[in-house]
Amino acid sequence: MADANELREVSRRAVRARIGEVAARLFAERGFDATTVDEIADAVGMSQRTFFRYFASKEDAALDDFARESDDFLHRLTARPADEPEWDSLRRVFDAVVERHADGELRRRSQLAHRLIKSSPTLLAAYLERADRLQQRLLEALLARAAENGEEADEAVLRAVIGAAFACLQATVSRAASAPEATDLGARLDAVMAAVRPARYA
Amino acid sequence: MADANELREVSRRAVRARIGEVAARLFAERGFDATTVDEIADAVGMSQRTFFRYFASKEDAALDDFARESDDFLHRLTARPADEPEWDSLRRVFDAVVERHADGELRRRSQLAHRLIKSSPTLLAAYLERADRLQQRLLEALLARAAENGEEADEAVLRAVIGAAFACLQATVSRAASAPEATDLGARLDAVMAAVRPARYA
DNA sequence: AACGTTTTGACAGTAGCTGACACTGATGAC
DNA sequence: GTCATCAGTGTCAGCTACTGTCAAAACGTT
Numbered sequence A, B: 001m002a003d004a005n006e007l008r009e010v011s012r013r014a015v016r017a018r019i020g021e022v023a024a025r026l027f028a029e030r031g032f033d034a035t036t037v038d039e040i041a042d043a044v045g046m047s048q049r050t051f052f053r054y055f056a057s058k059e060d061a062a063l064d065d066f067a068r069e070s071d072d073f074l075h076r077l078t079a080r081p082a083d084e085p086e087w088d089s090l091r092r093v094f095d096a097v098v099e100r101h102a103d104g105e106l107r108r109r110s111q112l113a114h115r116l117i118k119s120s121p122t123l124l125a126a127y128l129e130r131a132d133r134l135q136q137r138l139l140e141a142l143l144a145r146a147a148e149n150g151e152e153a154d155e156a157v158l159r160a161v162i163g164a165a166f167a168c169l170q171a172t173v174s175r176a177a178s179a180p181e182a183t184d185l186g187a188r189l190d191a192v193m194a195a196v197r198p199a200r201y202a
Numbered sequence C: 001a002a003c004g005t006t007t008t009g010a011c012a013g014t015a016g017c018t019g020a021c022a023c024t025g026a027t028g029a030c
Numbered sequence D: 001g002t003c004a005t006c007a008g009t010g011t012c013a014g015c016t017a018c019t020g021t022c023a024a025a026a027c028g029t030t
Helices: A002-030 A037-044 A048-054 A058-062 A064-078 A086-093 A095-102 A104-119 A121-148 A155-178 A185-196 B002-030 B037-044 B048-054 B058-062 B064-078 B086-093 B095-102 B104-119 B121-148 B155-178 B185-196
Strands: none
Touching: A002 A037, A002 A048, A002 A058, A002 A064, A002 A104, A037 A048, A037 A058, A058 A064, A058 A104, A058 A121, A064 A086, A064 A095, A064 A104, A064 A121, A086 A095, A086 A121, A086 A155, A086 A185, A095 A104, A095 A155, A095 A185, A104 A121, A104 A155, A121 A155, A121 B121, A155 A185, A155 B155, A155 B185, A185 B155, B002 B037, B002 B048, B002 B058, B002 B064, B002 B104, B037 B048, B037 B058, B058 B064, B058 B104, B058 B121, B064 B086, B064 B095, B064 B104, B064 B121, B086 B095, B086 B121, B086 B155, B086 B185, B095 B104, B095 B155, B095 B185, B104 B121, B104 B155, B121 B155, B155 B185
């Protein structure tokens, strides 16, 4: 029984990944808005209905990588020491992006995704909404951590701090996505996050 | 000729405002997703097609207030002295929100809008996308200002600073929207923006 | 009253997305 | 080996947001 379920999960993930790849290729070729779900489904060899059994929306197919990255972020944050200043913890969380940027193939893929997102308002909107959700999850994690420490955290300030950190990440990655050549993303991020480091962590 | 055009503009704005009011009422009653454009058009007494001649999307009708606020933000920023630290200029720009919050009627309206936005993922996504656009416009203004001052601004850092300031605003307003009673939004915002104030302005 | 411009409604069509139902193919029980 | 089961899939029908087109209506100008 457990085996069967596991096999199904494996299969499901494989199909999902395949759809994601095909979709990414079509999006890159024709653009996000100009690609229909029917075309993706056809290219994969399935019905439109089945596509929607794997992805809740066309946007979800395009943002699948970011969904996985979100989970990674959360894991990395909870792995950080509880007494580390939140700002520095967040910087370490962002190493997920820096590390991915180090690999040539993954970097190209990430840059492509970022340019795609910037090219379509609806996709950008979906991306920002997911980023917002991620920030809320991180906020809960940091609130729980503060409670563990016996501190009384100001939720609004903490929310703003997370938002500020993400603004640093976005600004840095955005520039790296436009830049033709490989930049030292880690160093750039360090510089930006040092310049923006909130007074409360000074 | 000029008069006629002006009259048309007045009429157009009035109709647009009327649609916005009716839509806001329906959204408040039934929720954003549960309200169809047909229902709004019916309630106003026009065809669906005409609705879309005034608003490009259902989201736009719900976010009309924020569109006007965006223009206000930009005006206020350009009115600030060129040598003022960006962080402080942004705080003054946000006075637009603080002032609106001071008036009881406008505050209720703004709180309603915020709760509506949080209640619908699609509407939240549209809101965040518009906020992002606004930040880009403010970035351009601040870049132009820096150029005027003869400074060489780091675009990524400036982008991050604007994002950080908006994170403060959002966190503060979000809490105020949930809070039952009237809070001193200006004081709260001052506190959050002081705690998060970037190192470069220390 | 006649004219030209603008606005509007009606209609048809596309695309994203969902519910319902029937079919298929693999799995486990007997 | 047969049968019941059940997840995965395709088909179909339908809803809603949104767009192009075109003819009719509304409106200010002359």
